[in-house]
Amino acid sequence: MTAGIAIAYLVAAVCFILGLKMLSSAQTARRGNLYAAFGMLLAVVGTLVDQRILGFAYIISGLVIGGFAGVVLATKVQMTAMPQMVGLLNGFGGAASALVAYAEYIRLSGDPSPTVFLAGNVDAVVMVTIVLSVLIGTVTFVGSVVAAAKLQGIMRSAPVLYPMQKQINALLLFAALALGGWLVYDASVWYVPLVVIGLAAVLGVTSVIPIGGADMPVIISLMNSYSGLAGATTGFVLNNNVLIISGTLVGTSGLILTDIMCRAMNRSLANVLFAGVGADYSPDEARAEQRTVIRYTPEDVAYMLEHAQSVIIVPGYGLAVAQAQHVLQELATILIARGASVRYAIHPVAGRMPGHMNVLLAEANVPYDLLLEMDQINDDFQNTDVALIIGANDVVNPSARYKKSSPLFGMPILNADRARTVIVCKRSLNPGFAGEDNELFYLKNTMMVFGDAKATLMNLVGIMKK
Amino acid sequence: MSETLMVSIYVFVLATFVGVEVISKVPPLLHTPLMSGSNAISGITLVGSLIAAGAGEGSVSVILGTIAVVFATINVVGGFLVTDRMLKMFKKSGGPRGTAS
Structure with missing residues (x-):
């Protein structure tokens, strides 16, 4: 990393922090958002002039497609549909983090072809961060898409419950972590990361379907936090401080909002995640006593x-x-x-x-x-x-x-x-x-x-x- | 433990404190723009995506990186724009002027 790009990243991080700080008042909030956007522009331009970039064709087509989709989404979305929108954006962020971490794994394990990896010579610490980033990123992506589908009414918003649900989820997480641990020990088997990604995707679905429509504010906030964490772990993978700083800021923001939502409902996060409130609207027996309203x-x-x-x-x-x-x-x-x-x-x-x-x-x-x-x-x-x-x-x-x-x-x-x-x-x-x-x-x-x-x-x- | 990792952990821990300090001052009035705006900031993964897509490290990396660029760009562009669209609507009593000057 040259000094120039290091400074660009530092300025970007400062812009992000200032931008969030200016969100503390409605008078300065809009300008704060502009500061943050400027910081992003700086980081992107800085990266593009960095000498490590060799081919621009793919990058430019990716930026154009993504930029166009982003503009359409942002200008068309109804204010009532904002939770779905933010949910989807969280998911895209998580997916990008997971993809970058996986691409880095492919680069480090030494062979561009996924079928004939030579040897697992990836540094153990780097591999830990890669596994975490892929895992969190995938759960964020799939979980957010499921949450958005529930909010949009594409999926039933009532909780989906089945026996041993918690145990199955715990097992899935354990299996993903265990395989991840194996990867740290030996990164040479090419399909193991793909199995980890598959398990994380299943976990993304099974951890969100038991949560009812009314609890979605908590899940959207939590996914917000995850998308930040995914970015921060990718920062660890790439040794990139601006990713760590921004990801961590977003991670704490999501956690604080999750906590506020849980307090406002007087529920613990565990209760929201596992209790499946709203599964059955069994009418209150006490209501049999006919009361009259005027x-x-x-x-x-x-x-x-x-x-x-x-x-x-x-x-x-x-x-x-x-x-x-x-x-x-x-x-x-x-x-x-x-x-x-x-x-x-x-x-x-x-x-x-x-x-x-x-x-x-x-x-x-x-x-x-x-x-x-x-x-x-x-x-x-x-x-x-x-x-x-x-x-x-x-x-x-x-x-x-x-x-x-x-x-x-x-x-x-x-x-x-x-x-x-x-x-x-x-x-x-x-x-x-x-x-x-x-x-x-x-x-x-x-x-x-x-x-x-x-x-x-x-x-x-x-x-x-x- | 390598020195770069230690530095990264320092940065992570300090950023957590900055995050708590800054975010807890945002009023509930602006929590939705906070979510969409911070969400756009987490699209900083775009930087990593650009390096992967442009590194010329072989086709798989480039393809994965390009998909990541698309996702991250939607995240960044969509996030900042929709946040601006919302914040534009917040107005004070007695004046048609917006919050931004």
């Missing part, structure tokens, strides 16, 4: 909202499914024009990936200073006239606070029930993902309006404009 009309709700001084909107993913963000913002604008204070309370698991709801509302032109996280707004509900809940369910279920038998028990919730009046806009009384009936719907101060979120909100806007 149905209100949009006119009643409009009257209530017209007289509210303060409103907190609690959006859930149902809002995005109904594509009702824009009309919700229209309603909020009318309320603000009438002099009411309107804010949004965003639960960490309100969308399908960390921070997803904020993006969906930003797309509907909701100013970001009105979007408040749980800890910032939870104490304000008790002094609020109306909590307007649209498409959210489990995240406002008060039984999470006290009902020990509830699957939601202990999960941090938004204190919507403490508002003077609670308005719930919902399709039906069906329980949320956790399958737990919502106490909130039966409270004295709760007004239920049934129907499609978009239709109901349009109705409300129509009434209030008069």
Whole structure:
């Protein structure tokens, strides 16, 4: 490595760190992303002028094809489909890392033809990193593709469970690691790495299929972390510090987000990965006791909202499914024009990936200073006239606070029930993902309006404009 | 243990601390752009892919490297562009101006 390229890589790493640092504020975030992109450009150009590059034809065609696909994906994707998009991108990153590590194995083991390797003269330490990189990269690729297929609805999103699942997965991992260990000892048998890759691919499938649709935010975050780790291990393979630094940054980022998601659901990572929550929606027996809710009309709700001084909107993913963000913002604008204070309370698991709801509302032109996280707004509900809940369910279920038998028990919730009046806009009384009936719907101060979120909100806007 | 490996481990450990410090300051508001943006950064494997694809080390390496270049480029280009598309939408109350100047 020449001094020139070493410096280019160092500057790139600094750009990445600065870029991530600038993501700490919405004002500087966009510029931060540009810094990071500039760092990437620098690293790529630096590599291309490096003397180790001999042929450019393949490189240029690869860059053109990849660049074109990237532009198409990034400009066409819907904001609701962002989790799948990020999942797929994670997967591509992982695949690239695995491929590079495997190519390096082929180079080091001394023969370009895969069928007649001469001897396993690969340094043991390098081989350890190659095995890890191939393993993590492949699991990331296959696991991400499965997760994206579940989110996109190509595969059933319900958990797929079978007997001895954990044991089989453990066995697969053990077998892959054992074969990897053998490779470190003797790298000369050409098909062993391919078996490792095959096992890792199977593990990628079997480790993601038991996880239900509602837990996908955790898996996407975890795959984010894996893709970083895969990059970092490839950095070890190639002795390239900029790969190690960037991969590690992404790895920690993914882990931190995974932890935040797990805390927001009051579940351990092990519980998310292995418990298969949501496999059976066995209806709660307690619900046999017929409780009644009072149905209100949009006119009643409009009257209530017209007289509210303060409103907190609690959006859930149902809002995005109904594509009702824009009309919700229209309603909020009318309320603000009438002099009411309107804010949004965003639960960490309100969308399908960390921070997803904020993006969906930003797309509907909701100013970001009105979007408040749980800890910032939870104490304000008790002094609020109306909590307007649209498409959210489990995240406002008060039984999470006290009902020990509830699957939601202990999960941090938004204190919507403490508002003077609670308005719930919902399709039906069906329980949320956790399958737990919502106490909130039966409270004295709760007004239920049934129907499609978009239709109901349009109705409300129509009434209030008069 | 070779010296280069030791240096690599140093870099890895120190980068972990930098990562925790920097990432934990990102507000939940921006967690989705953080994921897509950091994802684009992890596409730095592109650098390794370029070396493999252009090393002229024999056909297998070149083919694997070229596929890796395609994947990593989708990762990088798609990641940075979609992050920019999202961040462009975040606006403050009372003003049509975007966040970037």
